[in-house]
Amino acid sequence: MQTKFIFVTGGVTSSLGKGIISASLAKLLKARQLRVTIQKFDPYINVDPGTLNPYEHGECFVTDDGAETDLDLGHYERFLNIRTSQANNVTTGRIYQTVIKQERSGKYLGKTVQVIPHITDEIKRRIRLLGETDEYDVVITELGGTVGDIESLPYIESLRQLRWDLGAQNTMVIHLTLIPFLNAAQELKTKPTQHSVKELQSLGIQPDILVCRTEKPLTPEIKQKLALFCNVAADSVIESIDASSIYEVPLLMEKEGLDRLVLKKFNFPNNTDPDLEKWKHFLSKLKYPKKEVNIALVGKYIELKDAYKSIYEAFIHAGAANECKVNVEPIHAEELIDDEACKARLKNVDGVLVAPGFGMRGIEGKLNAIRYVRENKVPFFGICLGMQCAVVEFARNVAGIKEAASTEVDPKSPDPVIALMEDQIGLKKKGGTMRLGAYKCEIAQKSNARKAYGTGNIEERHRHRWEFNNQYREMLTKAGLKISGINREKDLVEIIEIENHPWFVGVQFHPELKSTVEIPHPLFVEFVSKAIEFNSHKSSKMSDLH
Ligand code: GLN
Numbered sequence: 001m002q003t004k005f006i007f008v009t010g011g012v013t014s015s016l017g018k019g020i021i022s023a024s025l026a027k028l029l030k031a032r033q034l035r036v037t038i039q040k041f042d043p044y045i046n047v048d049p050g051t052l053n054p055y056e057h058g059e060c061f062v063t064d065d066g067a068e069t070d071l072d073l074g075h076y077e078r079f080l081n082i083r084t085s086q087a088n089n090v091t092t093g094r095i096y097q098t099v100i101k102q103e104r105s106g107k108y109l110g111k112t113v114q115v116i117p118h119i120t121d122e123i124k125r126r127i128r129l130l131g132e133t134d135e136y137d138v139v140i141t142e143l144g145g146t147v148g149d150i151e152s153l154p155y156i157e158s159l160r161q162l163r164w165d166l167g168a169q170n171t172m173v174i175h176l177t178l179i180p181f182l183n184a185a186q187e188l189k190t191k192p193t194q195h196s197v198k199e200l201q202s203l204g205i206q207p208d209i210l211v212c213r214t215e216k217p218l219t220p221e222i223k224q225k226l227a228l229f230c231n232v233a234a235d236s237v238i239e240s241i242d243a244s245s246i247y248e249v250p251l252l253m254e255k256e257g258l259d260r261l262v263l264k265k266f267n268f269p270n271n272t273d274p275d276l277e278k279w280k281h282f283l284s285k286l287k288y289p290k291k292e293v294n295i296a297l298v299g300k301y302i303e304l305k306d307a308y309k310s311i312y313e314a315f316i317h318a319g320a321a322n323e324c325k326v327n328v329e330p331i332h333a334e335e336l337i338d339d340e341a342c343k344a345r346l347k348n349v350d351g352v353l354v355a356p357g358f359g360m361r362g363i364e365g366k367l368n369a370i371r372y373v374r375e376n377k378v379p380f381f382g383i384c385l386g387m388q389c390a391v392v393e394f395a396r397n398v399a400g401i402k403e404a405a406s407t408e409v410d411p412k413s414p415d416p417v418i419a420l421m422e423d424q425i426g427l428k429k430k431g432g433t434m435r436l437g438a439y440k441c442e443i444a445q446k447s448n449a450r451k452a453y454g455t456g457n458i459e460e461r462h463r464h465r466w467e468f469n470n471q472y473r474e475m476l477t478k479a480g481l482k483i484s485g486i487n488r489e490k491d492l493v494e495i496i497e498i499e500n501h502p503w504f505v506g507v508q509f510h511p512e513l514k515s516t517v518e519i520p521h522p523l524f525v526e527f528v529s530k531a532i533e534f535n536s537h538k539s540s541k542m543s544d545l546h
Helices: 018-030 072-080 092-104 115-133 150-166 191-202 220-230 246-256 258-266 277-287 305-321 339-346 363-375 385-397 448-453 470-478 522-545
Strands: 004-010 036-042 089-091 138-143 171-178 209-214 237-241 291-299 324-332 351-354 380-383 404-406 415-420 435-443 457-464 466-468 481-487 492-498 504-507
Touching: 004 018, 004 115, 004 150, 018 036, 018 072, 018 138, 018 171, 018 246, 018 258, 036 072, 036 115, 072 305, 089 092, 092 115, 115 138, 115 150, 138 150, 150 171, 171 191, 171 258, 191 209, 191 220, 209 220, 209 258, 220 237, 237 246, 246 258, 246 277, 277 305, 291 305, 291 363, 291 522, 305 324, 305 522, 324 522, 339 363, 351 363, 351 385, 351 522, 363 380, 363 385, 380 385, 380 522, 385 404, 385 415, 385 466, 385 470, 385 492, 385 504, 415 470, 435 448, 435 492, 448 481, 448 492, 448 504, 448 522, 466 470, 466 492, 470 481, 470 492, 504 522
Parallel strands: 004 138, 004 171, 036 089, 036 138, 171 209, 209 237, 291 324, 291 351, 351 380, 380 504, 404 415
Antiparallel strands: 415 466, 435 457, 435 481, 481 492, 492 504
């Protein structure tokens, strides 16, 4: 069967949730047993988002094959329970890099290399790549940016050409727009959408479906008006009303019939309902929690929720698995200047997660937080930099190695308990040179990690340069640090724990990247369950006092 291609474009403003709409549609089609994948094309010039500051573009999502990608790929994986790869995320930088490399190698045989056809050909080749594997019935391509942006032009032009190359019956364009509500007029306004569709039409693209983000329901009159002015069928105007959780969106889209429109257009059989049992089960647990816990997320990009996107989502999955509402309280590491500050900020939480990160800002606060939770026996979860800080804190305050540090923070430290691996020393090139992607890890018997995973062999994703310094393994183990996860091939420490503590686990990898709705991450599930235990001990102690 010929693979069908769906393109999702955005109009009026950014941040309308194209990633969520694309993932929701993919979920619905997959729930109807179609084989679906999603890819994202980003119009910026960075070759990948790996070199972008989280303030610029939110979290960098890492795939098993070590690609540093857009955070929308995280939504795709969480919604669809699939694994994405480098092929699922392409930027303008990567397109140009390929074309320029080919030009340098003489591939264009003396021709002038131009946006059309050379850049558009490369965009089209990349768009079709996943479709050519024969593994998918439908490939959804989300175009980053907003229609009308200069940078998006080559992509829109590529879509226009692809509709001819592949045949209109094999392609479809869904345009996501905003219908603002004007308070003064008490009215929903369609004009911005009309303009954005006109813009698309002027570039040769007629959308098949409009998905309209709105805070109020769209009346039949508004839908009619949009259909008339935007040249689409009235039943192809889909309302996407604000939802309390992104995980509601697939059900809202099903109610609106988005998946049925796609089936009809592509002549796919429509004889069963989508199988959304597991999804609905998850949602009911999410909506009606029986307990509640507070978890502090100590980091440095706290103002921007997108910087820790996968961590927040992993807590939602793990909360539902525990039938518990997890309130994640972001705390700026820089505020935790001493023990007093830690007490003030952390005394009401049931668990502390120290976040991944880069550079020295906020390190002392993270160390203070870790000391506080270690001494006060509050459940602790350290991820990447969070684990590295736990090693430094332990070395300094338990093993008595007073000047222990990571060389990322103190390059001259006499006791570099966290240091660069040989292959990282002297590296000047920043893009794509960290330890990236999936690595195996062997877990020790009788450890918290083993109990959580229920197995001794796992694979998790990495994104870091510094590592636990093996020269300190013996000294720290003797002082009571438990090394519970090892990568055998490279002999690297992947998980540390301490005993005589309710739950103190630090991991060098990023477990949050593998948590999905259907398979919540075991370490997050266990951490939340330990936070629940901590909370109930606390409440029983309180009631004893009364
Ligand atoms: N900055 C640390 C390193 O590169 C940790 C990275 C991270 O937390 N992802 O090793």
